[in-house]
Amino acid sequence: MKKWSQFKEDVGLTIRGYRLLIRQGMGPLLAYRGAASAVKAVPPLVNLYFSGLLLNELAGPREPQRLIWLAALAAVSNLLLTLLGSLLQRRMDARNAMSYHSISMVYTKKLLSMDYEDVEDTRVHEHLEQMRELQNWQGWGLGKLCFAIEEYPQSLVGVMGSAALAFGLFAAPAQKAEGLAGVLASPWGALLLAGLMGASCLVFKKCAQLLGSTLEDFSKSATLANRLFTYFRGTLAGDHKQGKDVRLYGEAPMARHAVEESDREIVHSLWRAEKNFLAVTGGQTAFPYLISCAAYLVVAAKAWCGAIELGSVVLCAGAVSQFAANFQKLVDGFSALAANVPHLRSTFQFLDMPNRKYQGTLPTEKREDNDYLIEFHDVSFQYPGTTDWAIRHLNLTLKIGERLAVVGRNGSGKTTMTKLLCRLYDPTEGYITLNGIDIKKYNYQEYMALFSVVFQDFHLFSFPLGQAVAASMKYDRAAVEEALVQAGLEERRQSMPQGLDTYLNKDFDKSGVELSGGEAQKTAIARALYKSAPFLVLDEPTAALDPIAEYEVYRRFGEIAGQKTAVCISHRLSSCRFCDRIAVFEKGRLVQLGSHDRLVEEDGAYQRLWRAQAKYYDEKGALQGAI
Numbered sequence: 001m002k003k004w005s006q007f008k009e010d011v012g013l014t015i016r017g018y019r020l021l022i023r024q025g026m027g028p029l030l031a032y033r034g035a036a037s038a039v040k041a042v043p044p045l046v047n048l049y050f051s052g053l054l055l056n057e058l059a060g061p062r063e064p065q066r067l068i069w070l071a072a073l074a075a076v077s078n079l080l081l082t083l084l085g086s087l088l089q090r091r092m093d094a095r096n097a098m099s100y101h102s103i104s105m106v107y108t109k110k111l112l113s114m115d116y117e118d119v120e121d122t123r124v125h126e127h128l129e130q131m132r133e134l135q136n137w138q139g140w141g142l143g144k145l146c147f148a149i150e151e152y153p154q155s156l157v158g159v160m161g162s163a164a165l166a167f168g169l170f171a172a173p174a175q176k177a178e179g180l181a182g183v184l185a186s187p188w189g190a191l192l193l194a195g196l197m198g199a200s201c202l203v204f205k206k207c208a209q210l211l212g213s214t215l216e217d218f219s220k221s222a223t224l225a226n227r228l229f230t231y232f233r234g235t236l237a238g239d240h241k242q243g244k245d246v247r248l249y250g251e252a253p254m255a256r257h258a259v260e261e262s263d264r265e266i267v268h269s270l271w272r273a274e275k276n277f278l279a280v281t282g283g284q285t286a287f288p289y290l291i292s293c294a295a296y297l298v299v300a301a302k303a304w305c306g307a308i309e310l311g312s313v314v315l316c317a318g319a320v321s322q323f324a325a326n327f328q329k330l331v332d333g334f335s336a337l338a339a340n341v342p343h344l345r346s347t348f349q350f351l352d353m354p355n356r357k358y359q360g361t362l363p364t365e366k367r368e369d370n371d372y373l374i375e376f377h378d379v380s381f382q383y384p385g386t387t388d389w390a391i392r393h394l395n396l397t398l399k400i401g402e403r404l405a406v407v408g409r410n411g412s413g414k415t416t417m418t419k420l421l422c423r424l425y426d427p428t429e430g431y432i433t434l435n436g437i438d439i440k441k442y443n444y445q446e447y448m449a450l451f452s453v454v455f456q457d458f459h460l461f462s463f464p465l466g467q468a469v470a471a472s473m474k475y476d477r478a479a480v481e482e483a484l485v486q487a488g489l490e491e492r493r494q495s496m497p498q499g500l501d502t503y504l505n506k507d508f509d510k511s512g513v514e515l516s517g518g519e520a521q522k523t524a525i526a527r528a529l530y531k532s533a534p535f536l537v538l539d540e541p542t543a544a545l546d547p548i549a550e551y552e553v554y555r556r557f558g559e560i561a562g563q564k565t566a567v568c569i570s571h572r573l574s575s576c577r578f579c580d581r582i583a584v585f586e587k588g589r590l591v592q593l594g595s596h597d598r599l600v601e602e603d604g605a606y607q608r609l610w611r612a613q614a615k616y617y618d619e620k621g622a623l624q625g626a627i
Contacts, residue, residue, distance in 0.1 A: 299320070454528050536567070584599065
């Protein structure tokens with residue numbers, strides 16, 4: 001009962017996998033692959049059938065008209081099947097290139113829909129990386145389903161067709177004869193063949209299972225080696241951004257050594273698996289030959305006893321050989337599907353990961369006056385899988401239209417506070433309110449729409465400048481241009497060959513422009529301004545800017561923020577002069593809160609940080625000698 005339940009679960013996973021591929025738009029590809037595979041099995045059977053008829057005619061009446069007719073039918077049948085196979089192959093090739101991308105999009109869509117805390121979880125990425133490595137290495141998972149459809153119809157049609165051709169001939173009664181020929185021509189010969197086929201079924205299944213487990217172990221042992229191989233031979237050698245360091249620091253020998261080590265590991269893994277490969281090859285090779293030999297003996301005995309004609313000998317022997325070969329492929333195929341089930345289970349464990357974050361139902365108020373008030377109420381937070389507190393007992397109010405600076409050493413909790421503010425994470429303890437209501441109760445997407453954020457590790461897509469700033473294919477060109485002016489990038493835009501239609505980077509357009517670090521950061525600021533959300537959060541917004549550009553950004557900080565509530569996280573305390581209040585973090589705690597003038601006079605963390613930096617700045621807050 002337990003085995004039956006397990007069998008149903010395994011079949012259900014395979015069916016679910018095919019349904020998923022069909023929902024991804026791969027239904028036509030699977031249909032063409034299946035049809036093309038089935039058509040491939042027909043010509044050998046047609047040729048066997050007509051060969052038998054022609055030989056029987058030649059050994060018998062030898063009527064010219066019938067011989068011509070049979071030969072013509074054979075030729076026309078082969079021609080039609082060849083044309084049909086070619087047509088299906090063309091249709092299949094036209095869609096084949098998209099199969100890998102379609103499967104990759106399954107994982108990409110899941111990542112895009114997951115809670116951010118799961119996206120940032122290294123365990124999730126390790127799970128996904130292992131699935132991708134096994135798929136790339138041996139096609140396990142959804143990829144196995146996609147390519148398996150190319151094999152099963154052919155072997156299934158081959159088994160059924162060859163059985164249909166041979167059944168009548170094997171069932172033909174033979175005259176009684178003495179000795180081994182009489183035994184083989186009797187039903188005992190058919191039983192011998194049936195027994196060999198049954199034994200081969202078990203052997204093929206065991207061989208497929210052994211091969212599957214061996215390949216799985218080999219794939220797992222070679223996963224790291226393959227990852228190193230891909231990184232050093234592909235990413236490191238092909239990425240021009242890394243090429244500078246590779247050449248300046250002479251890192252090429254180190255990369256070559258890593259590639260050679262990965263190659264050696266793969267070779268050693270292959271040698272360890274060689275014994276199992278030999279056993280599988282021996283079992284899969286021996287039984288088809290045994291079945292073919294037995295079939296020829298039975299056919300010869302039938303012919304000797306007068307049960308079948310000369311042409312039927314060729315037909316019967318060929319049909320049995322076809323049956324044995326296709327039967328092996330069929331058993332191998334279904335065994336491979338069975339071996340693929342654990343990988344499908346792993347795939348659906350990833351795809352079925354629930355989004356635990358409560359999405360909320362309350363709509364956020366659409367206020368033209370940006371009358372929003374956010375408060376942290378005794379908020380503490382631990383990142384998933386850790387025991388350390390990133391934030392501890394935070395109480396803070398973000399006032400309407402306020403300019404708040406957040407400062408502190410690395411790891412003090414500044415960026416974590418931003419993630420909590422934007423609800424990328426929920427507090428471990430305490431809660432956050434918007435206009436007095438817990439932010440968890442608001443519609444998640446509407447709440448996130450209240451924030452324009454520039455993170456330290458921001459990312460810009462390699463799309464045209466206008467689309468990259470608007471984060472949309474369709475956008476208001478005038479609004480994008482205004483955002484670029486505010487971010488200080490207007491002069492650079494005017495120098496671009498196609499203006500807003502100029503591609504960023506050269507990933508998709510060889511005439512694309514490569515932005516400097518500072519220009520990319522200004523573009524990210526422009527994107528935040530274009531969104532025009534009530535809250536503007538800048539996390540190290542000038543880290544890549546030169547001192548003059550940095551000074552200009554902070555000098556115009558109030559103008560850029562407009563009526564928005566603005567939060568600026570920075571290591572450069574000169575920026576704090578332009579803010580109403582300064583929140584000082586230390587080891588996950590808010591230790592000071594006040595204006596620059598007050599905090600610089602207090603004996604505390606801010607004063608120590610200020611004194612450490614003050615000697616490098618003039619009275620305007622810019623680096624000495626920069627302006």
